[in-house]
Amino acid sequence: MSRSLSSLHYHASGSLSSSLKTKTRGGRQMSAKKNVIKRRSSFSKTMMIRSDLEPDNISVLVAGGSGVAMDVFRQLTAAGTWVTVLQRHEDNRKEIESVGGFLVKGDVFDPKAVKKALNLVEEYDAVVSTVGGTPADPKADSEGNIALIDACVAKGIKKFVLVTSIGTGDSKSAPPQNVYDALEPVLIEKEKAEEHLKNIAKEKGIDFVIVRPGGLKSEPRTNTAVLTENTNVCGAIHREDVAALTMMCVLKDKANGKVLSAVDKAQLFDQPEFEVFEVGDGPLSPTQEATENALK
Numbered sequence: 001m002s003r004s005l006s007s008l009h010y011h012a013s014g015s016l017s018s019s020l021k022t023k024t025r026g027g028r029q030m031s032a033k034k035n036v037i038k039r040r041s042s043f044s045k046t047m048m049i050r051s052d053l054e055p056d057n058i059s060v061l062v063a064g065g066s067g068v069a070m071d072v073f074r075q076l077t078a079a080g081t082w083v084t085v086l087q088r089h090e091d092n093r094k095e096i097e098s099v100g101g102f103l104v105k106g107d108v109f110d111p112k113a114v115k116k117a118l119n120l121v122e123e124y125d126a127v128v129s130t131v132g133g134t135p136a137d138p139k140a141d142s143e144g145n146i147a148l149i150d151a152c153v154a155k156g157i158k159k160f161v162l163v164t165s166i167g168t169g170d171s172k173s174a175p176p177q178n179v180y181d182a183l184e185p186v187l188i189e190k191e192k193a194e195e196h197l198k199n200i201a202k203e204k205g206i207d208f209v210i211v212r213p214g215g216l217k218s219e220p221r222t223n224t225a226v227l228t229e230n231t232n233v234c235g236a237i238h239r240e241d242v243a244a245l246t247m248m249c250v251l252k253d254k255a256n257g258k259v260l261s262a263v264d265k266a267q268l269f270d271q272p273e274f275e276v277f278e279v280g281d282g283p284l285s286p287t288q289e290a291t292e293n294a295l296k
Helices: 041-046 068-078 095-098 113-119 139-155 177-204 239-251 286-295
Strands: 024-025 030-031 036-039 059-063 082-087 101-103 128-131 159-163 209-214 214-219 227-228 236-238 258-264
Touching: 024 159, 036 239, 059 068, 059 113, 082 113, 095 101, 095 227, 101 113, 101 236, 113 139, 128 139, 128 239, 139 159, 139 177, 159 177, 177 209, 214 239, 227 239, 236 239, 236 258, 239 258
Parallel strands: 059 082, 059 128, 082 101, 128 159, 159 209, 209 258, 214 236
Antiparallel strands: 024 030, 030 036, 227 258
16 A cells, blocks of 8 residues: 555645636626626526536635645536635646636635635535645644635535545544554544534535545546445545546535545455445436546
């Protein structure tokens, strides 16, 4: 396990474009004067009906560092989504802005930065968080994500996708004991964020998805990664594959309310039998079908 589950934690980071020019895409407009993305009112009305989201007609906020968060950003923008990224640094500003994304520099512990990111767009259709800390300082896994979740709920966000890791909560027995022991401080804090999200989602009636990846690798996509509700599965998975599965959880109504482990079928630790959660099955719109084909 050269690339063990020790890479399951994530680091938040972020930046805001100093000058936002007027841009249009998918019926929405970015006003440089008001710094708010506006969308057609007819679109807002249609979104009152629960259904799968169209990637080229939505806005998503992604909070996290340069790993899975940036891969989620790349894949969403490639599908036509307006994406704002909340990060602690500006390392990715050039890439983000070159494809029409928006970068808000700030930390999830900074209410002003979070508010700035949430107010940049009139209405986000979903928020994705890959925010996390380290075993030495895991507070971002719980306190950071909880602060972001609460801010999103207060703003009226209707869907929150939280990326944690295998070993969290009821998947505690999935990783090898030595791996769990090394990551225990992080995993305990991640569980607090998961439970907070589930409880507030039930209380406020918002949609949520929790994605728990296995040990992360940085190699290109394998296209053999899957989601499962099985809490005993453990293995490795590439960051680009995690991003693709996370993107589908953003788009697909079927994933709402689910806690899903993400692993590569070809990189399982013990080769256990498990049932794959097919988040992408069922009837698709032409846009969604094209998106799924592009991700294969």
